[in-house]
Amino acid sequence: MREISVEKITRTVRDLCIEAACDLPQDVENLLRQAKEREESQFGRYSLEKIIENVELARQDTVPMCQDTGLAVIFVEIGQDVYIAGGNLVDAINEGVRQGYTDGYLRKSVVEDPVFNRKNTGDNTPAVIHTEIVPGDKLKIMVLPKGAxxxxxxxxxxxxxxxxxxxxxxxxxxxxxxxxxxxxxxxxxxxxxxxxxxxxxxxxxxxxxxxxxxxxxxxxxxxxxxxxxxxxxxxxxxxxxxxxxxxxxxxxxxxxxxxxxxxxxxxxxxxxxxxxxxxxx
Amino acid sequence: MTKKRLTPPLTDADIENLEIGDQVLITGTIYTARDAAHKRLVELLDEGKELPVDLKGQIIYYVGPTPAKPGQVIGSAGPTTSYRMDPYAPKLLAIGLKAMIGKGSRSQEVKDAMKKYKGCYLAAVGGAAALIAKSIKKAEVIAYPELGPEAIRKLEVEDFPAIVVNDCKGGDLYEEGVKKYQK
Known part of the structure; x- marks a missing residue:
């Protein structure tokens, strides 16, 4: 068994939430740049220019590229030889989301109940968490902030x-x-x-x-x-x-x-x- | 793209001067409102009560910004998808709202109301929120602070860039644009 502490999980989720909101992955940016080269419409090119400029600015200033910093969708692949120490996984992830969305000045966009009480929870929790048990002794966390x-x-x-x-x-x-x-x-x-x-x-x-x-x-x-x-x-x-x-x-x-x-x-x-x-x- | 300047409050003549595809640069005061604020505004209108802001000649920007970091006026502030405000927009146009800024297409009812009351719909580039925030010089919550990102804010903007999607003559840039490039 390999031990991974809940503190480490919380810290990782926190950092990934902020990074995801402010720093567009290179793979997506490359495709946007290629798109700008082949787009023929003037409004299309204008939009892509602004989008790329925005990506650069968000990265440089560490600010969210979009105001909709999303509902935090989190995929966790847990190696079956991992022991999660010091608390429970769901709380650890939600604490990471709470810290990330607060410390990173990200927008809190989650409401308590979809129908009867659409009151903002104030810290963007709970996240939507998908866990999967896989072979091995590693723990993989993927954060996908999803805009509405x-x-x-x-x-x-x-x-x-x-x-x-x-x-x-x-x-x-x-x-x-x-x-x-x-x-x-x-x-x-x-x-x-x-x-x-x-x-x-x-x-x-x-x-x-x-x-x-x-x-x-x-x-x-x-x-x-x-x-x-x-x-x-x-x-x-x-x-x-x-x-x-x-x-x-x-x-x-x-x-x-x-x-x-x-x-x-x-x-x-x-x-x-x-x-x-x-x-x- | 023809560049035109807009300085609210806007008149019928200002709106009649706009054509789809024009790039507008807005300088002056605009107001933010999205889902929850629209619901409250229209409820007040239905009850015959006064609104927390006089919308005559004004521009509403559909946005829920991120919190401002220390030293910032406002956080990232790009447009949200507009169709969710379609059920409310005609009532606001009827009391004198002149322009809406958002992204994505509007319903026929909203387009008809823009023709009838001389209003227009402008698109800002969705997802370009950090960049757009640079044109916002002042921000102040003026109603519904409990709604957080959905509160109504008064913004002072300088050269805020947007594109005319629907003018008051029934034009629609989305429809025209897609027709042109559909294969």
Missing amino acids: GSENMGALKMLKPADGLKGVKEFVLKTVAEAGGNPCPPIVVGVGIGGTMEKATLLAKKALARKAGEHHPDPKYKELELELLEKINKLGIGPQGFGGRVTALAVHIESYPTHIATLPVAVNLNCHAARHKEAIL
Whole structure:
């Protein structure tokens, strides 16, 4: 057993929350710069120039690139040989979120109850935490602050097996087309295919944690990612929805075996501030 | 992009002068309000009560900023998605609100109200929040402080950049733009 203290987990989550809000990962920034080179529309280019300028400024001043510093979505992969010492994991993570959002001057955007009491909790907790037990003695923490502008544009559909590949493509394209400029394009498109209803949505979210532009290991899915990206960029939505060639920076698909009678597909969109940071303890 | 300057309070003539695709630079006072504040404003209107701010000729910016760091006037302050304010916007246009700043498309009801009451909708670049904050020189909470990021703030801005998406003639830059680049 390898021991990892809750204090260490809290400190790591705190730092990742601040870093994620202020420092756009290089993989996303590279795709934004490439997008600016090939965008043809004047409003699209204008938007991309401002977006890149903003990324640089946020990094330089350590201020959030977007005012919506999101709900903290946290994936934790816990090696089965890890012993978490000194407290419980969920409290340790939430304490990290509390400290990060307070010390980093990030916006607190969580309400206590979705329907009956939409009162701000004041410290951006609780986080949405997904844990997974994996082999080994390491603990991997991924922080994905998720803004609501893009989150609200996501969708799930339980397709029939007969809908097949064509049905999958149509649903992804329809979801992106209907979202238009709302999710702050150019977007990263996360797609979860297979499993059950909840598994597909979780896969779609996890797809957004992938380095932007990296592909599914299966060449058939890689090809599908590339085909969808091309078709999405023909929709004409463009940066910020002003019209243009670059609507999406990348399409990431995650897949899982499914039941003989179903074909779940979930689409989770991320804005151009496709924030994701991770650490391995 | 034609550059035009806007200095609130705005008149019908100011709005009639705007065309979709114009880049506007706003200098002067604007007000912030988003979901929760809109709900309260419209409830007051429905009850026939006075609003905490006179919106005649004014501009509302849909934003919930991050907290200011020491030495900052305001934190990062980019636009939020506008459609959530669609149920409320026509009532505010009817009492003289002239412009709204946000991102993303508006409903037909809001577009009709802009035509009817001579209003317009401006887009700021979503997610460019650190950069936009540089054009905000003063910020003061004037109503609903308990709403935190959703409180109504009075902002003094200088050359705040935005693009005209909907003018008062029924034009829509999003629709035109997408049509042009759709393959």
